[in-house]
Amino acid sequence: MLERIEEIRAEAVAAIDAAGSSAELEGLRVRYLGRKAELTGVLRGIADLPPEERGEVGGVANKARKELEALLERATEAQDAAELDSQLLADRVDVTLPGAPPRPVGHQHLIARTTRQIEDIMIGLGYHVAEGPEVEHDYYNFTALNHPEGHPARMLQDTFYVQSHPDVLLRTHTSPMQIRAMETQPPPIFIVVPGKVYRRDSDATHSPMFHQMEGLAIAEGLTLADLKGTLLAMCQGIFGGERELRLRPHFFPFTEPSIEVDVSCFQCGGSGTLAGGERCNLCKGQGWIEILGAGMVDPNVLGFVEDYGYDAERVQGFAFGLGIERVAMLRHGVPDLRRFFDNDVRMLEQFS
Template sequence: MLEQIEKIRVEATEAIVDASTSAALEELRVKYLGRKAELTQILRGISQLPPEDRGPVGGAANKARKELEALIEQSAERLDAAELEAKLVADRVDVTMPGAPPRPVGHQHLITRTTRLIEDIMVGLGYEVAEGPEIEHDYYNFTALNHPVGHPARQLQDTFYIQSHPDVLLRTHTSPMQIRAMETHGPPIFIVIPGKVYRRDSDATHSPMFHQMEGLAIAEGLTLADLQGTLLAMSRALFGDTREVRLRPHYFPFTEPSVEVDVSCFQCEGTGVLADGSRCNLCKGQGWIEILGAGMVDPNVLGFVKEMGYDPEKVQGFAYGLGIERVAMLRHDVPDLRRFFDNDVRMLEQFS
């Protein structure tokens, strides 16, 4: 019996050491240690043996079993490692193939980005944001902004009117919201008004639909110098810390004095000349770029909201109107206003 055990042990040991796959090893484990295995049968039959044999046979069989178990475990570890190694080699890829596209992220429209940029600058200066309707009443778009009926300034903005409503139009500027805001909110008021506006005009620098950002500040003692400071702060945030602004007197019906505002050119640093000596194409050699119209809010305009506390002898302030596309065109070198509404995805995807 003892010899038989030894024979099993030797035979099994050899087979286990020779096993080259996990599957073969598993077969050996069943063959030598499973329920029907010879060694198992011996251990199970111990009670049938003469008492004097029971001790040595049991001990030898148990020892062999333990030894084989340990050996199998050892081999399993070895085989696992070898097999993993082989798998890793087989799994090698061409790392230069293109990556699989992730679920794509879309793109923010440049108008949205620019609008938010200006809003955030003005919020940083303490302003709030207000919006108003695009289909507007003549009163808000013109009359209360000091463009009485028959005033030639109404012609400055060629207007779309709504059929069968002679007093209703597509707002030509974001300024009507000045009145709406002041009708509901007494001074002091510091707001910006982004939104779509409409004029009957279409070429590379005019679109029948475009976007404006209105600024309105009314409080005690605001001055034209404050307007200049505010626009300087905004211009530097938009176009660079070394920018300067200049105010040129102009005419708008709803501001007095009125100004057009130029910012020093950020491409040629206001010199009008590029590094290679050629004329700056951005400012056309002027050194300055016109960016917006502004002025001190006309007392007549405040007169329309006097009952809300806007007494022109007590409070005063300024307003400005900025073309959002104009800012985006300058900042991102877009040549034609109409491109913003073409929505070609190849353009959209240039701006995240």
């Protein structure tokens, strides 16, 4: 009996060694370790042996079974691994082919992106975002902003009017929201107003529709110096932390004093000259780029909202307005304002 067990074991070991596929190995498992296998029969028949043989035969048979089990497992594992390897090798793809189907990528319009960027900078400075109508009452666009009827300042902005409603117009700036906001909320107020504005002018540097960002801050004790600090923070946020400002006195009907603000050129660093020695094309060698208009809110404007808690002797503040297209053109080298409204996808897709 013991010889027979050894014969089976040796035969099985040789067969496992020689097996070339996992199917073959599975056949061997059934043949040597299955329910009908001889070795299984031996183990099952141990009880029938004389008691003095049971121990030895049982021990040898069990040992042989365990050995074969272990051998089979190892061989199966090795075989599986080899088969997977060759399978994977056969599954090789050309990784340089494009992904399929291509997942379309949409693009944010440069105007929307620039608007958001500035909004976010101002939100960081503690401002809220207010939006208002584009078709507006003359009262909000002009009168309450200290452009009295018949005042030449109204001529500064060529205005579109609405047919058969002489007091209704397309807002020429985002400033009407200054008044609407102050009518709605008592001071302190800190808001920015993004949006479309319209002027009756069309050439390479003027579009009849464009976008502005208005800022308004009213509280006790705000100063022109605070305006400067706020604009510096904003411009550094837009154009980089190294930027400096230049303030030139100017005239706007709804601010007093009024200033125009230049930012130091971010291409030449304000020197007006590029590394190669040639004149900077962005600031035209000036070192400064005109970027926005601003000023301290005129007491006459506050007079229009006095009933809403805006007493010019108690609160004061500043306002500013900048052109979104201008910022986008400067930041991204867009040469012509009209490109923004052409919506050529070949341009849109340049800006992710």
